Amino acid sequence: MNRSFPLSIPSQESQVMNKHSEVMEGLKxxxxxxxxxxxxxxxxxxxxxxxxxxxxxxxxxxxxxxxxxxxxxxxxxxxxxxxxxxxxxxxxxxxxxxxxxxxxxxxxxxxxxxxxxxxxxxxxxxxxxxxxxxxxxxxxxxxxxxxxxxxxxxxxxxxxxxxxxxxxxxxxxxxxxxxxxxLYPVKSTDRGAKGVLRIQRVDKEKPYTPEVIKQLSIRTTTDWVELIGDERKLITVFEKLEWRLKHYGMPGALTALSKWFWVPVCRRFMNKAVDLFADHESVVTDRLHGHILACLMDKKHIVIDNNYGKNSSYMNQWTIESPLTTLAREKT
CATH class of the missing domain: 3.40.50 (Rossmann fold)
Incomplete structure (x- = not known):
C-alpha cells in the first residue's frame, strides 16, 4: 500500500493518532x-x-x-x-x-x-x-x-x-x-519542529533515491554515524574497558560495565536522534530504524526501501496500517 505525497496528516488528527497508537501497542x-x-x-x-x-x-x-x-x-x-x-x-x-x-x-x-x-x-x-x-x-x-x-x-x-x-x-x-x-511511546520536548529531515544511509545498504523524494525540500540530511560525531570516543572508551576487564581476568565485571556505562551512553546517542527528529516536522528515511524511531515518536514520515527490500518487507508486515507512514518504493 503506497500513500500519496506530500507529507501531511489528515484533518482528523485525533483519529490518525489513535490509529497509529493502536498499531504500535499491538506490535509490542x-x-x-x-x-x-x-x-x-x-x-x-x-x-x-x-x-x-x-x-x-x-x-x-x-x-x-x-x-x-x-x-x-x-x-x-x-x-x-x-x-x-x-x-x-x-x-x-x-x-x-x-x-x-x-x-x-x-x-x-x-x-x-x-x-x-x-x-x-x-x-x-x-x-x-x-x-x-x-x-x-x-x-x-x-x-x-x-x-x-x-x-x-x-x-x-x-x-x-x-x-x-x-x-x-x-x-x-x-x-x-x-x-x-x-520503547513506544518515545516522548520529546516541543522544539518548534519545522522542515523535513532526511536520514540517508552511507553504508553498503544505501539505495537509490526515488525522483519523488528528490523533489522534496529537505532541511537537514544526515546519518547515524554523522549524528554521533565526535562522541564516538565514548565507544572507544567502552571497547578499551572491555579489553582490560577481560585481559586482567575480570570477565564478570563486563555486565556491570555494560549496565552502568554503555547503556547510559546508548541512551545518550538515542536522545541525540530523538532531539533531531523532534526538531523537524517530518522525516524521510532509508533506514529501517529511522522509520521505527519516527513511529515511536508519533511523527509522520516517508520510508525509502533499502537495496534488498528490507524496509518494504518490514513495513508491509507490521506498520503499513499506520496513517503516519508512507512507503516510497525504490525505482532505479
Missing part, C-alpha cells in the same frame, strides 16, 4: 512469547552492539525495556567478543540481540554468531527478531551447515521473506516485530 504484544520462553530461566543477553549504528542501539534498549517490563534479569549482558563462556551452565539460555545482520553482508558479526551457536550445542539459544539476507548461495549453505544441527535453536524473524529462509536453519521459527517497538 507480539513479544509475549519470548517472555514465556525466559520466565524462570537463567539467561545471558549477548551480542549487544558496541558501534555507531543508532538503530541497533534502539534494539538493545528496547530489549532491555522488554526484560524490565516482564521482570526478567539477564545474568550476563555482553558483546560477543567479550562474552565469558565459562559462565554458561547446562540449563542456561543464550539470547542473541536482534537486528539486520543475519547473513553475509556483515560477515564478522554473523561469523561470531555461528561460533557461539556451535559452542553451545546443548543450550537453548534464542535469536531475537532479525532480518535474514544472503547474497551468496554458497554462504547460505555454509551457514545452514553450521547451525542446522543445533536441536534447540529458536529464531525470531521480522518479515515473511526471512521466515522462509530461517526454516533452513531450524524448525523453531517465529514471526515478530523489531524489539525497539518496546
Amino acid at each position: 504484544a507480539h513479544h509475549a512469547i519470548i517472555a514465556g520462553m525466559l520466565k524462570g530461566k537463567r539467561f545471558h543477553f549477548v551480542d549487544i552492539p558496541d558501534y555507531d549504528n543508532i538503530g541497533d542501539l534502539l534494539i538493545m534498549l528496547g530489549t532491555l525495556r522488554f526484560f524490565q517490563i516482564h521482570g526478567l534479569t539477564p545474568s550476563t549482558i555482553a558483546t560477543l567478543p567479550y562474552f565469558d563462556h565459562t559462565r554458561v551452565r547446562a540449563d542456561d539460555v543464550l539470547v542473541l540481540q536482534g537486528g539486520g545482520n543475519f547473513g553475509d553482508l556483515y560477515t564478522s558479526i554473523h561469523g561470531r554468531r555461528e561460533a557461539l551457536i556451535a559452542a553451545f550445542p546443548n543450550n537453548r539459544i534464542i535469536q531475537l527478531p532479525q532480518t535474514l539476507f544472503f547474497s551468496s548461495e554458497d554462504a547460505l549453505a555454509k551457514s545452514v551447515a553450521t547451525m542446522c544441527s543445533h536441536q534447540d535453536l529458536h529464531i525470531f524473524v521480522r518479515d515473511i521473506v526471512s521466515e522462509k529462509l530461517a526454516h533452513e536453519f531450524t524448525d523453531k521459527v517465529y514471526l515478530a516485530p523489531d524489539m525497539a517497538h518496546q
Whole structure:
C-alpha cells in the first residue's frame, strides 16, 4: 500500500493518532512469547552492539525495556567478543540481540554468531527478531551447515521473506516485530519542529533515491554515524574497558560495565536522534530504524526501501496500517 505525497496528516488528527497508537501497542504484544520462553530461566543477553549504528542501539534498549517490563534479569549482558563462556551452565539460555545482520553482508558479526551457536550445542539459544539476507548461495549453505544441527535453536524473524529462509536453519521459527517497538511511546520536548529531515544511509545498504523524494525540500540530511560525531570516543572508551576487564581476568565485571556505562551512553546517542527528529516536522528515511524511531515518536514520515527490500518487507508486515507512514518504493 503506497500513500500519496506530500507529507501531511489528515484533518482528523485525533483519529490518525489513535490509529497509529493502536498499531504500535499491538506490535509490542507480539513479544509475549519470548517472555514465556525466559520466565524462570537463567539467561545471558549477548551480542549487544558496541558501534555507531543508532538503530541497533534502539534494539538493545528496547530489549532491555522488554526484560524490565516482564521482570526478567539477564545474568550476563555482553558483546560477543567479550562474552565469558565459562559462565554458561547446562540449563542456561543464550539470547542473541536482534537486528539486520543475519547473513553475509556483515560477515564478522554473523561469523561470531555461528561460533557461539556451535559452542553451545546443548543450550537453548534464542535469536531475537532479525532480518535474514544472503547474497551468496554458497554462504547460505555454509551457514545452514553450521547451525542446522543445533536441536534447540529458536529464531525470531521480522518479515515473511526471512521466515522462509530461517526454516533452513531450524524448525523453531517465529514471526515478530523489531524489539525497539518496546520503547513506544518515545516522548520529546516541543522544539518548534519545522522542515523535513532526511536520514540517508552511507553504508553498503544505501539505495537509490526515488525522483519523488528528490523533489522534496529537505532541511537537514544526515546519518547515524554523522549524528554521533565526535562522541564516538565514548565507544572507544567502552571497547578499551572491555579489553582490560577481560585481559586482567575480570570477565564478570563486563555486565556491570555494560549496565552502568554503555547503556547510559546508548541512551545518550538515542536522545541525540530523538532531539533531531523532534526538531523537524517530518522525516524521510532509508533506514529501517529511522522509520521505527519516527513511529515511536508519533511523527509522520516517508520510508525509502533499502537495496534488498528490507524496509518494504518490514513495513508491509507490521506498520503499513499506520496513517503516519508512507512507503516510497525504490525505482532505479
